[in-house]
Amino acid sequence: MPTPALVIDGLWKCLCPQFSARALRFNSTAKVVSKKKRWLPMSPSPDTTYDHLIQRPPPHRPAPVGRNVQNVFSAPKPEAIAPNRPKQLPPSSKAEAKEASYSPEERAERLEIRRRKIEEFAFKDFQDDPDSPKLALMSDEKLRQLLAYAGSHGWMPLTKSVIRILLRDRREPPALHHYMALIDCNASPAHGSAAEIGRLLTDMRRKGVAPSPKFYTTAFKALATHPDYIQITQLLTEMGERWFNISPEVHAHTIVSWIRSGMYEQALDHLAIMQEQNVDLAAWVYDVVIYSLLERNEVDLAAEILRRREMDKGHEDIWPPVWQHLLELASYNVNYDVTVFAWRRKVEPQFLVPSDGICEAVLQTACRAGDPQLATSVFKTLARRGTQFESHHYEALIDSYVHNGDIATALAILSIMQRSHNPSMGTTRAFFKYIRVSEQRAREAWMVIQQLHRRNEQLPIYATFTVAEAACALRLADLFSEIQGQISTLFPTLDEDAKRYWDDRIEELKKAYIDRELKSASGKGLAQATDPCVDLEPTAVAETSSTPA
Secondary structure, eight states, X not given: OOOOOBOOOHHHHHHOTTOOGGGGGGOTTBOOOOTTSOOOOOOOOTTOOOGGGSOOOOTTSOOOOSOOHHHHHSOOOHHHXXXXXXXXXXXXXXXXXXXXXXXXXXXXXXXXXXXXXXXHHHHTHHHHOTTOTHHHHSOHHHHHHHHHHHHHTTOHHHHHHHHHIIIIISOOOOOHHHHHHHHHHTTSTTTOOHHHHHHXXXXXXXXXXXXXXXXXXXXXXXXXXXXXXXXXXXXXHHHHHTTOOOOHHHHHHHHHHHHHTTOHHHHHHHHHHHHHTTOOOOHHHHHHHHHHHHHTTOHHHHHHHHHHHHHHHOSTTSOHHHHHHHHHHHHHTTOHHHHHHHIIIIITTTSOOOOHHHHHHHHHHHHHHTOHHHHHHHHHHHHHTTOOOOHHXXXXXXXXXXXXXXXXXXXXXXHHHHHHSOOOGGGGHHHHHHHTTOHHHHHHHHHHHHHHHHTTOOOOHHHHHHHHHHHHHTTOHHHHHHHHHTHHHHOTXXXXXXXXXXXXXXXXXXXXXXXXXXXXXXXXXXXXXXOTTOOOOHHHHHHHHHSOO
């Protein structure tokens, strides 16, 4: 008789939910077929074996013996399946464990944030509907919370509606928190005014409502937005009479009020007093003062305040636009000291990357001051920005080295410039003004040109012509003749047209300077040789006139 098949399908699982697949190891006639196949009765033949249907135990574990039906059909314990897996906590236990890991301060802060979010979600509906009937259904405590929240956010219509319900419907007497909410609303630029603040303060005094230190902080916050010199002075006097300590917030709002009123002297005096008393002012107060001074083009004073701020607060928390604004105005005004101060502090350590315009302004400042280190630093910054160097960049760098007296480096940069750009006579004007002052400078410049020639450097022909021009201006006939004789040696690659051009220029110099010197030596009067295209500096003229012929 054929052995019946044990069919385990969806209906079986619904009727026997406690059935476990582990029972299959003791049933040799059961076979699980996928959903695409049906269970068919199995007719064993004499040669058929069912060993492949028996789930045998591993070799290292003895076969289960003596298990009853209850042990077979019962679910396995978690420890038996995965003894090394940690226990998974339920979601509530996870939240409690995470909450217990916080310190008491962090837990209080999280609760405060959560409370504010709930309040904001509950109170924000009344902003668009300040006359909502739901306000009359709220308790007094909820109304006071809504009043403080609306006042801090500047919701004037909602604040007046809540105060109207508390005073008219709930019969509350005028209290300090009513006035605080109204004054806090006046801190808004859209709804407040100094006249309204003064009316509220007068009404408070008339009704005998005693202020608190927190109330004065709120009043000064509103007066910082709508400054009034008389009310600020009066409130400071009242705080002194009541022996209230002036908080750093009150000092900060007072300084901002002076600045907005245009009373910069009083604001700076107040700030100096606070620094002497070691009052911990907020960093934003310094930023407001610095920006206001920069708007009035007080670059030196703003830099001094910034130095004090660095001493008090450190330079890490200074807002980067403050440094950029200071550097921009200082460089555009050619303020060398402040420019170097801002550039060394922020740009060279690469905390700040200025724009190309600011970099060019700093480069011109370094050129005028004769600071080649600053000019070289600007060149490195422009190179990091990927700027394509033009002629005016090289000219400013050359002028900075010339003003510093480094003729060799200036001529080397001019030689580098000639590889990618075509110099002109305007490129060497600062070089000419420098070497025409004395004979020593002119001869030193000629020696540098000869050294560059011996090193097989590409010589700038304009620099050679400038030295010849200075020799004529200084009436150095031997130096002029030496330069004239070595033009073809120094520049062998010049074509005939270029050689003819420079020979003509040399002849013009000779005619303009040497001939005048010969005429003055013959007794027809001393005529000072000047170049009509060059305006000599007063010091250069004085030294030239004292140079012996």
